Amino acid sequence: MTAAGGLAMSSGTVFARGEHDDDERDDKYNDEDEAPGEHEPAAPMTALRVAHFSPDAPNVDVYVDGDRVIADLAYDSITPYLELTPGTYTVTITAAGDPDTVAFEGDLWLGRAFYTVAAIGELGAGTFRPHVLIDDGSVLLRAVHAAPDAPAVDIYANDGDNPIIEDVAFGQSTNYVAIPAAAYTLDIRPAGDPETTVASFDVELERGVAYTGFAIGYLEPGDREDRAFTLRATVDGPMATHQAD
Template sequence: MPDCSGDEVLSDVAFRAVSDYLELPAGTHTVTITAAGDPNTVAFEGDVTVEAADYTVAAIGELSGEDTDFRPLILEDDNGDIGDDTARVRLVHGSPDAPAVDVTAASGDVVLFDGVAFGEAEYTTVDANDYTVEIRSDTGGNDGDVVADYDVSLDGGTVYTAFAQGYLTPDDEPADEPFDLQVVQDASY
């Protein structure tokens, strides 16, 4: 991906890789994303407008474009200060073959996220704690089948993004990448 002067700013970015924040002036920028190692295979090229804020750009979809077209998902981050006893968490649904999901805490009837579909993202604020979170098929009662569960430790005064990524059935997909929940820290106070 080139910067505003046309220079490459990220290269050979692997699946599940997360970079540090990059500085980019506010305004409209032409962005080109190519397949790793193949600059002639353009996966995305277009103008992107950003304000003076923190953003996360997630590459979602499939380069093959068989089921879900590849695209950058541009999300403005909510990295504002929060209390020492709470954590702010954003869920980004980037799993092309997963249905809309509910995310619940296994320790009780706490619904963290409700009905988040592919390409969508939502924030929630929770008490700082260790959680076992359950990814479920979306239902009206948030009681769908659990497709995966993960242990997550959330520190107070911290902002996180949790990427739901990979495939529920990787053997049937263009990339053999199993479903996973990757939690990254965006900010800490």
């Protein structure tokens, strides 16, 4: 599809497992994937498409957990969305028709959202990598550091390797970041110190809602236990009105 001004637009089609011509995954669903009382799968909670934007890379094949899902994807091409279920997947990108020539392989956690994985950078320069974008189904989360005796902090989600919010000092607030709608354990750690967890909080974040997490109180409350460090979460904007109804 081509939009005004010559911009190429990709299709909004979502293919079920095994439905796309290149998708070699088993198209059978287990009982949890099926709508109650139906033999057809429920609408997808998670879907993934791939874009090839690496100008010096050849056509590529894309594998998910060892099953090829995309074949012979050329530069400047974008696939339709392919259905997945939430979880952690090993994504492998190889030269087309040559599974032994691996350009990238890594684990990718996918929550209840739609994603674009864009192959960017250059093979020759060693900068080739996937850039992961959340397209839809996300929540918006920001953080406010309001604990006066706490150091600058990083926030980790579900014990991930990298913080979702970094180096927030007292009196600072972040911009909203988009993350998939899901249940999370948020770990608060001193900035740059991934081994030390100051506090952990379990939260359920709903699709299409904006939240702010306020870190409040004292890390060392002394005899003021009612002022101990905690996370106070708010629903922001118009959705706060809906939740109050």
